[in-house]
Amino acid sequence: MRKFLVTLTLxxxxxxxxxxxxxxxxxQPTSASVPRISVTNTSKFGTIVVAPNGMVLYAFTSDxxxxxxxxxxxxSVWSPLIASRVSVSSALKASLITYINRGxxxxxxxxxxxxxxxFADDTTAGVAxxxxxxxxxxxxxxxxxxxxPVTFTSAHSGATSSTSSSAYGY
Numbered sequence: 001m002r003k004f005l006v007t008l009t010l011x012x013x014x015x016x017x018x019x020x021x022x023x024x025x026x027x028q029p030t031s032a033s034v035p036r037i038s039v040t041n042t043s044k045f046g047t048i049v050v051a052p053n054g055m056v057l058y059a060f061t062s063d064x065x066x067x068x069x070x071x072x073x074x075x076s077v078w079s080p081l082i083a084s085r086v087s088v089s090s091a092l093k094a095s096l097i098t099y100i101n102r103g104x105x106x107x108x109x110x111x112x113x114x115x116x117x118x119f120a121d122d123t124t125a126g127v128a129x130x131x132x133x134x135x136x137x138x139x140x141x142x143x144x145x146x147x148x149p150v151t152f153t154s155a156h157s158g159a160t161s162s163t164s165s166s167a168y169g170y
Contacts (some may be wrong), residue, residue, distance in 0.1 A: 037097075037109070039091035040126045047091065047145040051081060054125030056119055057116040063136030065113035066100055074136040080108040081116040096147050101133040110168045112147020
């Protein structure tokens with residue numbers, strides 16, 4: 001019986017040490033945890049900025065370089081790109097990356113003075129279904145690799161009217 005208790009105690013101690021080791025290494029920050037913003041080439045919009053998952057990033061015409069005007073319901077449709085630090089691909093200029101305070105310690109990534117957002121209706125990487133939409137008091141445009149919003153909507157004709165009846169209330 002004593003041999004059984006010693007074995008059980010050692011096994012329990014071993015599991016506790018393994019669990020502690022796993023949790024401490026899992027919380028250590030790594031360079032892989034820094035999101036990387038890059039570009040994709042499109043036939044409609046040229047070279048545009050995308051999130052780490054390849055989803056298109058947008059600028060909102062109501063924003064300023066230091067302030068996002070998309071909160072609440074707007075932010076549930078147009079999700080701010082939140083990160084305290086990002087890296088950029090060689091096709092982008094790291095010097096154009098800034099961060100704006102969204103409150104509660106959250107920072108939104110901006111590129112060339114444009115706070116960046118993801119659109120809820122975009123379901124495929126590199127596809128910009130939100131380009132040229134007018135909603136929440138402004139217009140939404142993809143961002144070129146130079147950091148300038150692509151403000152033409154001819155390639156996106158009909159999209160504004162077809163999404164105006166969406167559940168998001170554009």
